[in-house]
Each structure stands twice: as C-alpha cells, then as structure tokens.
Amino acid sequence: MNSWLSLILAFLVLEKVWPLIESMIQRLTQASSSKMKELMHQKRAIQEQQKQISAQDEYVKWTKNNRTLEKINKQIEDEKKQLVAKVDRTKASLKKVKLALITVPFTILKIYKRQLPIYELPKGIFPNYLQGLFQHGWLYLALGPLNIKKVSDGAHVTVSLAIWLFAVTKVVSTLEGIWQSLTAPSIAAPAVTTDPIEELNEHVIDPVDQPVD
Amino acid sequence: MDLTVEPNLESLINSSTHRWIFVGGKGGVGKTTSSCSIAIQMATAQPNKQFLLISTDPAHNLSDAFGEKFGKDARRVTGMTNLSCMEIDPSAALKDMNDMAVANNTQGSGEFSDLLQGGALSELTGSIPGIDEALSFMEVMKHIKNQENGDGDKYDTVIFDTAPTGHTLRFLQLPTTLSKLLEKFGEITSRLGPMLNSFAGANNVDLVGKMSELKSNVEKIREQFTNPDMTTFVCVCISEFLSLYETERLVQELISYDMDVNSIIVNQLLFAEYDEGESCKRCQSRWKMQKKYLDQIDELYEDFHIVKMPLCAGEIRGLNNLRKFSQFLRTPYDPVADSKVIYELEQQD
Numbered sequence: 001m002n003s004w005l006s007l008i009l010a011f012l013v014l015e016k017v018w019p020l021i022e023s024m025i026q027r028l029t030q031a032s033s034s035k036m037k038e039l040m041h042q043k044r045a046i047q048e049q050q051k052q053i054s055a056q057d058e059y060v061k062w063t064k065n066n067r068t069l070e071k072i073n074k075q076i077e078d079e080k081k082q083l084v085a086k087v088d089r090t091k092a093s094l095k096k097v098k099l100a101l102i103t104v105p106f107t108i109l110k111i112y113k114r115q116l117p118i119y120e121l122p123k124g125i126f127p128n129y130l131q132g133l134f135q136h137g138w139l140y141l142a143l144g145p146l147n148i149k150k151v152s153d154g155a156h157v158t159v160s161l162a163i164w165l166f167a168v169t170k171v172v173s174t175l176e177g178i179w180q181s182l183t184a185p186s187i188a189a190p191a192v193t194t195d196p197i198e199e200l201n202e203h204v205i206d207p208v209d210q211p212v213d
Numbered sequence: 214m215d216l217t218v219e220p221n222l223e224s225l226i227n228s229s230t231h232r233w234i235f236v237g238g239k240g241g242v243g244k245t246t247s248s249c250s251i252a253i254q255m256a257t258a259q260p261n262k263q264f265l266l267i268s269t270d271p272a273h274n275l276s277d278a279f280g281e282k283f284g285k286d287a288r289r290v291t292g293m294t295n296l297s298c299m300e301i302d303p304s305a306a307l308k309d310m311n312d313m314a315v316a317n318n319t320q321g322s323g324e325f326s327d328l329l330q331g332g333a334l335s336e337l338t339g340s341i342p343g344i345d346e347a348l349s350f351m352e353v354m355k356h357i358k359n360q361e362n363g364d365g366d367k368y369d370t371v372i373f374d375t376a377p378t379g380h381t382l383r384f385l386q387l388p389t390t391l392s393k394l395l396e397k398f399g400e401i402t403s404r405l406g407p408m409l410n411s412f413a414g415a416n417n418v419d420l421v422g423k424m425s426e427l428k429s430n431v432e433k434i435r436e437q438f439t440n441p442d443m444t445t446f447v448c449v450c451i452s453e454f455l456s457l458y459e460t461e462r463l464v465q466e467l468i469s470y471d472m473d474v475n476s477i478i479v480n481q482l483l484f485a486e487y488d489e490g491e492s493c494k495r496c497q498s499r500w501k502m503q504k505k506y507l508d509q510i511d512e513l514y515e516d517f518h519i520v521k522m523p524l525c526a527g528e529i530r531g532l533n534n535l536r537k538f539s540q541f542l543r544t545p546y547d548p549v550a551d552s553k554v555i556y557e558l559e560q561q562d
Binding site for chain 2: 055056059060063064066067070
C-alpha cells in the first residue's frame with residue numbers, strides 16, 4: 001500500500017480513537033485523587049456514628065461530630081474544585097496535543113495530497129461531471145464547467161484521496177450512527193390505564209335535538 | 214498559669230475598646246433582658262462613656278423592658294445619665310425617605326409626583342425582604358460617620374438587641390454582600406463613567422461619588438466588625454436542645470464571618486435543688502434536664518465565658534429589676550446566697 005495512504009489511514013484511525021484515549025487519561029487523573037476517597041470514607045464513618053448516638057443524651061459528642069463533618073464537607077468541596085480544575089487543565093492540554101499531533105498535520109496532509117490517486121474506475125459508469133469530481137476533487141465543481149480542469153484521457157478514471165476520504169468518513173459516521181441507535185438505552189412506553197377507544201368515546205357528545213321550527 | 218475562663222462578662226463590661234456588641238440568639242430566650250442588662254452594667258461601670266442600646270428586632274421590646282417609650286431617635290433612659298435607647302422603625306424611616314423624595318421632586322408633576330405624595334415609595338420598599346436589616350445597617354453607618362465627623366450624638370459603645378438568629382445572620386452578611394455588589398458596580402462605572410450620572414436625573418447627583426463613599430463606609434464597617442477588640446457577639450440561650458443547637462449553628466456561622474464570639478449567657482435556669490423547702494416535681498424534672506445540658510455546654514465551649522442566669526420569680530421589667538438581675542453578669546449567681554434576689558423583683562404595671 002502506498003505509504004501516504006497508510007499514513008492517512010493511521011491519522012484517520014487515531015482521530016476516531018482519540019476520544020477513547022482522552023476519556024482514559026481523564027479517568028486516570030480522577031482516580032489518582034486518593035485524598036478525596038479518604039475524605040469520603042471519613043465522612044461516611046462519622047455519619048454512621050451520628051446515626052447510632054442520641055443527640056440529646058450525648059450532645060457533646062454529637063455536636064463535635066457535626067463540627068468534624070462540616071470541616072470534612074468543606075475539605076471535600078475544596079478537593080472537588082481542585083479535581084475539576086485538574087481535569088479542565090488535562091482537557092485543555094489534550095486538546096492542544098491533538099491539535100499539534102493530529103488535526104494540523106492531518107489537515108495539511110489532506111490538502112497536500114488531495115489529488116493522490118487511490119484507485120481507478122472504468123470510464124462511462126458515472127456521468128462525466130462526476131468522473132471529473134472523482135479525479136480532481138471538490139474544486140472540479142467550480143472549475144469543471146469553465147474547462148480549467150478536465151477528465152484525463154484513457155479507459156479509466158482515478159478516484160482522488162479527497163473524494164475517497166469523504167466517502168470513507170461518510171460510511172464510518174453512518175455506521176457509528178447505526179451503532180449508537182442500536183445501543184442506546186430503550187425508553188419505556190408510557191403506561192396506558194384506560195382503553196383509548198373508551199377514552200375517545202367519553203368525549204363524544206350526543207347531538208342535541210334541533211328545535212323544530 | 215490559670216487557663217480557666219471566668220463564668221462572667223466582667224472583661225466585656227469593663228472593656229474600653231469594644232464599640233459594637235451584638236446580643237443574639239433564638240426567639241424567646243431572653244435577648245432583650247440580656248442586652249439591657251449588659252448595657253446597664255457597662256454604663257454603670259464606665260460612667261464617663263456614652264452607651265447606646267439599639268433594637269434591630271422589628272418586634273421591638275426595649276420600651277417594654279424599661280417601661281418607657283423609645284422611638285427612632287435615641288433617648289436617654291430615665292434614671293441613667295449615659296445610656297440611651299433607640300428602636301429602629303422601618304416604616305417611619307421609609308416614610309422619611311419618601312418625604313425627602315417628595316421634597317426633591319417639588320418641581321415635578323404628573324403621575325410620579327402623585328405616587329410619591331401618596332407614600333408609594335415607602336409602601337413599595339417597606340415590603341422588601343431584608344429591609345429591616347438594611348435600615349439597621351444604615352443606622353450603623355450613620356453612627357460611624359458621626360463619630361468621624363464629630364456630628365450629632367457620639368456614643369462610645371453601641372449594643373444591639375438583635376432579631377432572632379436568621380435575621381441577625383443576614384444583617385451581619387450585609388457588609389460582605391454590599392462590598393461585593395459595590396465592587397461589581399465599580400467595574401461597570403470604570404467602563405461607563407460619567408454616563409451613569411445622567412441616570413440620576415436632572416438633580417446633578419454624583420452617583421459614582423456616592424457609591425464610592427458608600428463602598429468605603431461599608432469596608433470600614435467590615436473591618437470593625439471583624440476586629441475582636443472592637444466587636445463581639447454575645448449568644449443567649451436556654452438549657453434546652455433546640456436552643457443549644459441553634460446556638461451552635463450561630464457560633465459556627467459567626468466564626469465563618471470572622472466575627473469574635475466568646476460569651477454565652479444561659480438563661481432561665483431553675484437551680485431547683487437549691488430551693489428552700491420542697492420544690493415541685495416539674496421544676497425538679499426540668500432542672501435535671503437543664504443540668505444535663507449545662508454540663509455539656511461547659512465541655513463543648515470550654516474557652517467561652519459561660520454565664521448562668523437564674524429564672525426569676527417575676528418579670529424582669531423596669532430599670533430597678535434590670536439592675537438587680539444584671540449584677541449576675543459580673544458576679545456569678547450563687548443559688549444559695551443570691552436566691553432571695555430572684556424573689557425581690559418589683560411588680561411593674
């Protein structure tokens with residue numbers, strides 16, 4: 001396989017897989033907060049203790065526990081804020097990394113190698129205009145009618161990288177959409193308590209006899 | 214070195230640095246009696262200073278406590294040379310504002326003037342939640358300004374008989390809230406500048422200037438309220454679970470506002486076991502419950518001045534009764550030696 005094509009395929013795969021890598025890194029960032037776990041554990045322990053003592057009989061212990069709980073809650077809030085800030089920083093960094101390593105090089109590559117022939121199709125299957133589009137890319141839409149770009153001579157017409165990528169990404173996103181709709185959680189049907197026909201008939205008003213003149 | 218904290222308010226009563234003393238707690242625990250007692254003791258201990266007792270509770274009781282009428286202007290207590298009282302009346306203050314607005318709008322005509330003449334401004338603003346706290350705060354600002362400019366009556370210490378806990382906490386939050394609001398306003402004025410003055414109408418009011426002045430006053434108040442040498446909060450409670458729980462909540466909130474709180478007055482104590490003769494079963498049972506909480510208060514607030522005040526046989530109204538009762542703020546109540554005092558209160562009409 002053409003090395004450029006391999007490179008482009010690699011970029012394509014990386015672009016699709018990037019959200020997974022991002023979520024993995026964010027999860028690792030969140031999981032590394034052991035202080036938060038410790039605080040939550042302490043909070044649960046004190047709450048359990050509070051349930052077991054009588055506020056009126058052991059007011060001192062109950063109040064001291066409340067004070068400790070307040071402190072822990074405050075620490076948890078601070079820790080949450082720090083964690084959110086850390087996650088935001090990680091997201092921002094990953095965004096920059098993606099831009100530098102994937103988006104920019106891939107875009108440059110797509111523009112630079114837009115006319116790279118991927119495969120050939122026999123002439124005559126598609127209208128001439130479409131054949132020109134396959135060969136020269138989207139520019140043919142504007143330049144073709146002006147005869148600036150023409151379909152090459154020969155029995156075959158090449159499909160350029162730009163058009164091939166367009167088709168591939170369309171197919172992939174369609175497949176993604178189908179997968180998401182198949183795996184989305186089902187919505188329960190609303191409960192029907194009365195027979196719909198009976199409900200309809202409830203609103204039917206018998207016609208009033210018209211007065212006879 | 215003796216680290217025990219005295220169970221009295223001697224240090225506060227003799228304090229020459231405190232300018233703002235707040236007395237607060239749950240409803241019905243004896244805030245008014247306690248604030249009057251503190252004011253009387255301070256005025257007696259420091260005869261060369263002037264003291265002002267202000268009620269910020271919309272349901273004023275100062276007049277009832279002293280048995281004489283006080284209004285929105287400070288008036289000396291009969292029998293005291295250096296203690297004055299004031300009851301802030303939101304409706305009267307708003308009426309004054311309305312009258313000022315009418316006076317400023319004499320040239321105007323039409324529906325707006327008619328509305329002002331009809332007292333619409335005071336009616337509209339009178340129902341805004343928090344208006345009582347805002348007016349009390351304005352009174353504080355007025356006193357600070359008087360102190361600095363040497364205008365009006367000068368008071369060395371102002372004692373506040375506050376409204377029940379929630380209202381007081383809202384009042385104490387006002388400096389911080391106003392400060393943030395005015396900071397935002399400052400950002401807007403820096404962008405819009407003199408254009409804002411045109412919103413004030415044709416009266417040539419320097420809105421920006423007034424807001425800057427207000428901001429500086431609010432900052433001064435915030436500094437003073439968080440200075441432990443100048444401001445303190447005295448919590449009043451009774452020896453029951455709900456009151457103690459609310460006191461704990463109040464103490465924690467005050468600490469979060471950086472406000473000094475180191476005194477708790479526990480009111481309405483029965484001391485039934487020291488009663489001469491046989492006390493009733495109900496009193497004994499109630500005293501047992503109070504004692505249970507008293508021991509726990511001592512343990513929970515070991516670095517606080519815990520002042521234990523007795524439940525008297527009669528109402529503590531009038532200057533003489535308040536004087537008799539307030540002595541226990543300085544010297545702790547002895548249920549054996551001082552028991553006669555609680556029966557010696559004079560009947561008030």
